[in-house]
Amino acid sequence: MPAVLFTGLLVFSFSHAAELSEVELRGKQIYLTGNTPSGAAISAILGVDQIELPASAAPCGSCHGIDGRGRPEGGVIPSDITWSELSKGYGHEHVFDRRHPAFDDASLAVSIIGGTDPAGNALDMAMPRYRMERQDIDALVAYIKRIEADLDSGLSEDSVTVGTLLPLSGPAASQGQAIQAVLAAFIRELNAGGGVNGRRVELEVIPLGNSPAETVENVRGVMGSSGLFALVATYVTHVESQLASVLTDAEIPIIGPITRTPTARADRLKNAYYLYAGNSELIQSMRQFAASEGRSTVELAYSDPEFEAVKTAASMSGSDDVFFLGTATELKELIGALAQAQTWPRIFLPATAVTPELLNAPLEFDGRIFVAYPTQPSDVSAGGRELFARLASTDELSNAHISSQISALAAARILVEAMQRAGHSLSRERLIAEIEGMNGYPTGLTPPISYGLNRRIGARGAHIVRLDLAGGRLVPAAAWKELPQAR
Numbered sequence: 001m002p003a004v005l006f007t008g009l010l011v012f013s014f015s016h017a018a019e020l021s022e023v024e025l026r027g028k029q030i031y032l033t034g035n036t037p038s039g040a041a042i043s044a045i046l047g048v049d050q051i052e053l054p055a056s057a058a059p060c061g062s063c064h065g066i067d068g069r070g071r072p073e074g075g076v077i078p079s080d081i082t083w084s085e086l087s088k089g090y091g092h093e094h095v096f097d098r099r100h101p102a103f104d105d106a107s108l109a110v111s112i113i114g115g116t117d118p119a120g121n122a123l124d125m126a127m128p129r130y131r132m133e134r135q136d137i138d139a140l141v142a143y144i145k146r147i148e149a150d151l152d153s154g155l156s157e158d159s160v161t162v163g164t165l166l167p168l169s170g171p172a173a174s175q176g177q178a179i180q181a182v183l184a185a186f187i188r189e190l191n192a193g194g195g196v197n198g199r200r201v202e203l204e205v206i207p208l209g210n211s212p213a214e215t216v217e218n219v220r221g222v223m224g225s226s227g228l229f230a231l232v233a234t235y236v237t238h239v240e241s242q243l244a245s246v247l248t249d250a251e252i253p254i255i256g257p258i259t260r261t262p263t264a265r266a267d268r269l270k271n272a273y274y275l276y277a278g279n280s281e282l283i284q285s286m287r288q289f290a291a292s293e294g295r296s297t298v299e300l301a302y303s304d305p306e307f308e309a310v311k312t313a314a315s316m317s318g319s320d321d322v323f324f325l326g327t328a329t330e331l332k333e334l335i336g337a338l339a340q341a342q343t344w345p346r347i348f349l350p351a352t353a354v355t356p357e358l359l360n361a362p363l364e365f366d367g368r369i370f371v372a373y374p375t376q377p378s379d380v381s382a383g384g385r386e387l388f389a390r391l392a393s394t395d396e397l398s399n400a401h402i403s404s405q406i407s408a409l410a411a412a413r414i415l416v417e418a419m420q421r422a423g424h425s426l427s428r429e430r431l432i433a434e435i436e437g438m439n440g441y442p443t444g445l446t447p448p449i450s451y452g453l454n455r456r457i458g459a460r461g462a463h464i465v466r467l468d469l470a471g472g473r474l475v476p477a478a479a480w481k482e483l484p485q486a487r
């Protein structure tokens with residue numbers, strides 16, 4: 001075997017589905033795309049005129065379906081080629097009296113290359129004949145024998161099940177219900193318009209349990225019944241680590257996890273795609289902004305568990321910048337101590353540290369307190385507003401929790417866009433590849449969304465706002481700006 005083929009195998013990257021062997025994965029790629037990782041030519045010979053085309057123009061999956069069960073189209077009926085069907089001891093009887101005994105590996109290969117069934121009957125010309133290298137046909141046969149087990153959970157030929165995990169009882173119930181309602185309305189409209197590439201989207205609303213264990217139990221329950229292709233707008237606060245172990249094993253992606261503080265914990269939930277910047281990105285954005293405004297001499301990033309306001313204030317001068325990550329109470333203490341010391345540094349805060357009380361800070365801080373917001377109402381475009389208003393009017397959505405509903409809708413849009421881009425031969429690995437290929441996708445509800453292999457925050461940047469203490473309001477200081485790509 002030429003060395004180049006081995007190289008091809010090594011760079012083969014179609015490999016998210018953990019249980020398939022390398023050979024089966026190779027077969028899967030051939031089945032779905034008509035291409036082989038070795039780069040060797042595969043051709044399809046089509047119709048009575050025997051037109052030869054690259055197999056990528058007629059991959060198996062386009063007729064037999066990603067699940068091998070066949071998708072009747074334009075009067076032809078591609079056979080069910082799942083192994084349990086092909087290997088039935090008594091063989092089959094097809095329309096037009098084509099009868100044959102069970103397939104085995106060799107006769108399956110013959111049918112693909114030579115177009116005859118195990119009884120030697122010629123298959124209808126609607127089934128192309130293929131030319132490919134020995135190792136490719138072997139891989140394809142190996143995959144067909146596994147296809148039934150390989151279909152991603154929650155995915156069928158004509159439906160895809162998407163879950164959302166929400167608090168439906170307890171103190172956060174109204175937020176959960178508001179999110180549920182907007183997702184249901186969005187998906188109803190989507191399905192009325194034909195779904196996604198011919199698939200209906202089914203929404204499974206999973207209730208958050210009273211304990212992490214109960215929550216995991218609820219998620220497992222849905223995974224075991226309808227299956228779960230992906231999760232959108234999902235509560236992860238307090239259950240991150242428990243969920244991580246279940247979802248990571250099953251490779252279920254979460255688009256738009258809902259965290260209490262927007263701290264992105266990409267390290268814990270391996271398959272999570274967050275919408276907004278967390279505190280560390282907000283701080284980075286503010287550093288950039290502070291630097292662009294010049295002036296700063298010393299920086300103090302503040303998030304010390306043994307915080308002592310007075311000591312901190314004493315160590316500072318008015319030309320310093322404080323990047324503050326503490327609590328609202330600590331902030332109040334710090335501002336008090338700074339005022340005592342008659343020192344007025346610029347203070348930079350993430351949105352989570354803001355309380356209305358902040359507007360009562362001494363006037364010396366006027367124009368010197370800045371807040372970074374991961375998103376602002378101005379990020380919603382005219383189209384986004386129109387979508388929201390349409391869903392709200394037909395479904396009588398509650399007008400509480402608007403920002404949670406906007407985020408949930410954005411997450412659903414990202415998921416649907418990625419599924420659309422993946423096409424009918426959707427799989428989880430394709431979905432993930434499409435999400436990670438997003439570059440500046442306009443949800444109409446958020447800043448532009450980009451993900452990547454190492455980028456799990458879609459809108460990685462911030463709006464910077466200045467506190468106008470005299471006027472008692474927030475004034476935009478810098479429009480939303482994306483952080484430069486992390487190295």
Ligand code: HEC
Nearest residue numbers: 058059060063076077078079081111112117123124126127
């Ligand atoms: C353009 C549509 C089309 C494509 C592409 C296609 N097939 Fe088929 N296939 C059919 C149809 C239609 C039949 C039924 C033929 C008949 O009944 O005589 C069929 C029959 C078969 C059968 C015979 C099943 C039986 O029970 O007799 C096998 C096996 C098969 N296809 C495998 C494949 C594989 C593997 C590929 C990809 C390399 C492929 N097909 C690509 C349309 C297609």
